[in-house]
Amino acid sequence: MKSEHIPKATIGRLAVYIQVLQNLQRDGVEVISSEKLARACSVNSSQIRKDLAYFGEFGVRGVGYYVQELISSIKQSLGIDRVWNCALIGVGSLGTALLKHSHFCERGFCIKAAFDCDPDKIGQEVADMEIVCPTHIKERAPELGLEIGIITTPPDRAQRAANHLVEGNIKGIINFAAARINVPSHIPVEYVDFFDSLYSLAFQITLGGS
Structure with a gap:
């Protein structure tokens, strides 16, 4: 490079x-x-x-x-010429959709574990994957070789999810929750906010029509 x-x-x-x-x-x-x-x-x-x-x-x-x-x-x-094992926290509508997305592994990113703190979801299966309490990330991460964390929780639970990922020695995080998170400086974070794109698109349309 x-x-x-x-x-x-x-x-x-x-x-x-x-x-x-x-x-x-x-x-x-x-x-x-x-x-x-x-x-x-x-x-x-x-x-x-x-x-x-x-x-x-x-x-x-x-x-x-x-x-x-x-x-x-x-x-x-x-660095995508190999497989990256991922952990997803927050099995709501978006999290479920991502778990069922068939192209993740094809692109080299395999979601190997799903976590949620909702007692009604723990133990259920989504896409043949059992939902586990996030408190178990620390022990499951080395077992499954988890390196990337995906946060799809509500905004008020994003930091707690990030804390669990940090405890599991996750190397990087992609955050879909509409909230900023604090993690150690050596852990890169990517934010995915659909509203950012919608705001940009609305501005471009407005600018073009003015």
């Missing part, structure tokens, strides 16, 4: 590149030019070259990119 200071926007675009490349691969495409790949990803070819340059040299002049090779290289650069 050429630089440790990679813009977050670049990481987001790399995720798009992988998705497009995998679709191309399913369609039998083995080689693609930077211009065609750029159009498929809705960016310009110079942006793709700039994003990939953070991780090394890719592509063959006059030929383009070998699809399988580029997929493997991007996955390795992002």
